[in-house]
Amino acid sequence: MNIHEYQAKQIFAKYGVPTPRGIIANTPDQAVANAGELGGNIWVVKAQIHAGGRGLGGGVKLAKSKDEVRELATEILGMTLVTHQTGPEGKLVQKVYIEEGADIVDELYLSVVLDRAAEMPIIMASTEGGMDIETVAEKTPEKIIKIAVDPAFGFQGYHGRELVFGLGITDKAEQKKMVNFAKKLYTLYMENDAEMIEINPLIKTGSGDFIALDGKMGFDDSALGRHPDIEDMRDISEEDPDEREASQYGLSYIALDGEIGCMVNGAGLAMGTMDTINYMGGTPANFLDVGGTANAETVAKGFEIILKNPNVKAIFVNIFGGIVRCDRIANGILEATKLVDVNVPVIVRLDGTNADEAAVILKNANIDNVIAATDLGDGAAKAVAAAKGEK
Amino acid sequence: MSILVNKDTKVIVQGFTGGEGTFHAEQCMAYGTDIVGGVTPGKGGQTHLGKPVFNTVKEAVKATGATVSMVFVPPAFVGDAVMEAAAAGIELAVIITEGAPVRDMQAAKAAATKNGMMTIGPNCPGIITADECKIGIMPGNIFKKGNVGLISKSGTLTYEGANQVVNEGYGITTAVGIGGDPIIGLSYKQLLQMFQDDPETEAIVMIGEIGGDLEIQAAQFIKENVTKPVVAFIAGQSAPPGKRMGHAGAIISGSAGTAKEKMDALSAVGVEVVISPAEIGKAVKKVLG
Numbered sequence: 001m002n003i004h005e006y007q008a009k010q011i012f013a014k015y016g017v018p019t020p021r022g023i024i025a026n027t028p029d030q031a032v033a034n035a036g037e038l039g040g041n042i043w044v045v046k047a048q049i050h051a052g053g054r055g056l057g058g059g060v061k062l063a064k065s066k067d068e069v070r071e072l073a074t075e076i077l078g079m080t081l082v083t084h085q086t087g088p089e090g091k092l093v094q095k096v097y098i099e100e101g102a103d104i105v106d107e108l109y110l111s112v113v114l115d116r117a118a119e120m121p122i123i124m125a126s127t128e129g130g131m132d133i134e135t136v137a138e139k140t141p142e143k144i145i146k147i148a149v150d151p152a153f154g155f156q157g158y159h160g161r162e163l164v165f166g167l168g169i170t171d172k173a174e175q176k177k178m179v180n181f182a183k184k185l186y187t188l189y190m191e192n193d194a195e196m197i198e199i200n201p202l203i204k205t206g207s208g209d210f211i212a213l214d215g216k217m218g219f220d221d222s223a224l225g226r227h228p229d230i231e232d233m234r235d236i237s238e239e240d241p242d243e244r245e246a247s248q249y250g251l252s253y254i255a256l257d258g259e260i261g262c263m264v265n266g267a268g269l270a271m272g273t274m275d276t277i278n279y280m281g282g283t284p285a286n287f288l289d290v291g292g293t294a295n296a297e298t299v300a301k302g303f304e305i306i307l308k309n310p311n312v313k314a315i316f317v318n319i320f321g322g323i324v325r326c327d328r329i330a331n332g333i334l335e336a337t338k339l340v341d342v343n344v345p346v347i348v349r350l351d352g353t354n355a356d357e358a359a360v361i362l363k364n365a366n367i368d369n370v371i372a373a374t375d376l377g378d379g380a381a382k383a384v385a386a387a388k389g390e391k
Numbered sequence: 392m393s394i395l396v397n398k399d400t401k402v403i404v405q406g407f408t409g410g411e412g413t414f415h416a417e418q419c420m421a422y423g424t425d426i427v428g429g430v431t432p433g434k435g436g437q438t439h440l441g442k443p444v445f446n447t448v449k450e451a452v453k454a455t456g457a458t459v460s461m462v463f464v465p466p467a468f469v470g471d472a473v474m475e476a477a478a479a480g481i482e483l484a485v486i487i488t489e490g491a492p493v494r495d496m497q498a499a500k501a502a503a504t505k506n507g508m509m510t511i512g513p514n515c516p517g518i519i520t521a522d523e524c525k526i527g528i529m530p531g532n533i534f535k536k537g538n539v540g541l542i543s544k545s546g547t548l549t550y551e552g553a554n555q556v557v558n559e560g561y562g563i564t565t566a567v568g569i570g571g572d573p574i575i576g577l578s579y580k581q582l583l584q585m586f587q588d589d590p591e592t593e594a595i596v597m598i599g600e601i602g603g604d605l606e607i608q609a610a611q612f613i614k615e616n617v618t619k620p621v622v623a624f625i626a627g628q629s630a631p632p633g634k635r636m637g638h639a640g641a642i643i644s645g646s647a648g649t650a651k652e653k654m655d656a657l658s659a660v661g662v663e664v665v666i667s668p669a670e671i672g673k674a675v676k677k678v679l680g
Contacts, residue, residue, distance in 0.1 A: 190494065271626035278629045
C-alpha cells in the first residue's frame, strides 16, 4: 500500500525526521487559509497523487503571493496529472499540499528499501538529488551509495560514516545531522513495516540543515494488520476500482490492454497463460488469479470483472485442478454462465484431478459459446482464434 | 534417491489442529508421508488424526525424533513458529502459509540460518518426493516417479510442469515449490546443487518469474556447477512494470527483474529456455533425448 507525500511527512515528523511545515487542502479557499497559517511570503503548491514525476508534469508550483496560491490551487485541483509513473491516462488531483518555501543549497537523494539478494534493508544515497534515481543508476552508478543494515544488530556508527563520507559531507555538525536523519529514517522503516521510503530530494539549507523536501512511502501489505494507523491512511480513490473489487472477493486482477480475458488459478500459471497467448499471436486483456479454491461464485465474479472491459473478445479459463477437483470447477463454470451474461466465446481448459469427468460435463452441457480445450497450448490457440473471429 | 525428503522422513505439523493443517496433514498421510505428530500451543496431550499433539516444537522433537516441520500457522505468527522450529533442532521447515510479513520472514530466515535449519517457502506448495513423501498442498497423484527434478516459484506451474513431464513419459524425482515472496528459504542455487548430486535425477526443470534476481544468480551457478541438462520457463514476459502479479515478489522494479533479462541469462549458459509453459514437456523430452 502506498500513501501520499503529506501522509509520509506526518510519519517523518513523528520520528523527528525534519520536513518543511505544510497543511493539506481540498479547496482553493483552504489552500489560501493554509498559506496564511504557515506565514512567510513564499509557498509551494503540491498535487497529492500516488506517483512520482509530479513536478515535471506541472503538479508542483511555487507561489509568491496568496493570490498566486489561490490561482495555482485552482489550476492543480481537479487536473488530470500525467507523469512517467501514472501511465497516459494520468491521475485526478483531489488534494494539494501547501508547504512553506525552503532555502535550497544542495539536493541529495536518500531511500530505504529491501535488498532481496542481501535479505536485509539497504540505505541508498546519492549526491544526485532531484534526478530520477533509475537514470542515475544507469548512467553514473558510482554516484549511488548502498549500505545494508542487518536488523538483528540495527543501525551502527559505521553505517553513518559510510553514508556521510560517501556523500562528501565534511562539516562535523552536518555529518551529525545527516547520520541522525538516516538513523531515524531506518527506525521508522522497520517499526512501520515499510516496503520503501524515498526522499528525493533531501535538501541542505543555507543554515546547514537537512530536510525531507519530498517523501514517498510504501508498506508491506501483509503487515498492515498490525498498523491500523497506517491502514487508515489508505486512499481508495488512488486504486484501480476493478482491482479493488476483485481483491474483495479474493481475486487478484490487473487490467492490461489486449483482447483475451484470462481466468486462471495461481499467479505463476496466470502469468504463464498471458505469455502463451502472446506467443500464439494474441494479446491478454488482464491478469486474473482466482486463487487455489476456485468455485462457482469466484468464477462468476471473475467473468463479471473481465467483461467490464469492452475490449474483451474471448475468455480463456485455464485451471489446473489440484486439490480442487476439475469436475467441481466445470460445474462452477456452468453455474457462473447462468449468473453472468457471458456474450463472448469462452475457451475452457481443465486439467489435473478428474479432468476427464470435467470434459464430459462441459460436453453434455452443450453451451454454444463454451469451447473445450485439451491443454494449455491448445486452449491458448483456440482463444487467439476465437478473438480473431475464427471458429 | 531424491533430495531432502523420502519415505523415512519424520514430519511434524505446526498448526496441526487448524482447518488447513488438519486437511493437508490428512492428505499427506494418505500419500504415505510419515507424520509423527503436531504442535498446537494449549492442546498438548491430545491426539489428532491418530497422532500426538504437543504444546511446543521442542517437546515434539524430543518425543518423536522429527526432523522436518510443515508449517501452517497463520501469517501473523509464522515468523515466531519458524524461529521455534529452528531453536528446537528441526532440520527443514516447509512453510506453506501465505501472507507472512516480510520483516518477520527476514528475521526468521536469519534465525534459521544461524541454527543450521533449512527453510522452504513461505507461500509455497511445499516439497514432494514422488511415491514416497509429500510435505505440502500439491495434488500427489500428478507426480509419477521418474528422473526429472523440478524447482518452481509457482504452485500451479509446478503441477503444470510435472504433468507435462509425466505426459511425455518421464517422471519426477523430487519437486520443490520455493514460493514467490520477496524473502524465501532454499532457492535455485542450493536445490540445483542437490539435484546435480542426486544420482537418480537426470534433468532439471526450473520455473521462475519476474522480480528479484534469483534466476540470474541461478544462471551463473549453472554455468559453474551444473552438468545435467536444465529446462527453464520464466513467467511474466507480458507483465507490465510496477505491478505486483499475484505473488508479493513478482514485480518488475523500474527496469530490473524482467523475464527477458532472466531468460537471456539462462539461455547464455546453455539452459533450454521455453517461451510458453506449454513447451516444458517437449523441452524435457528434447534434452533427455
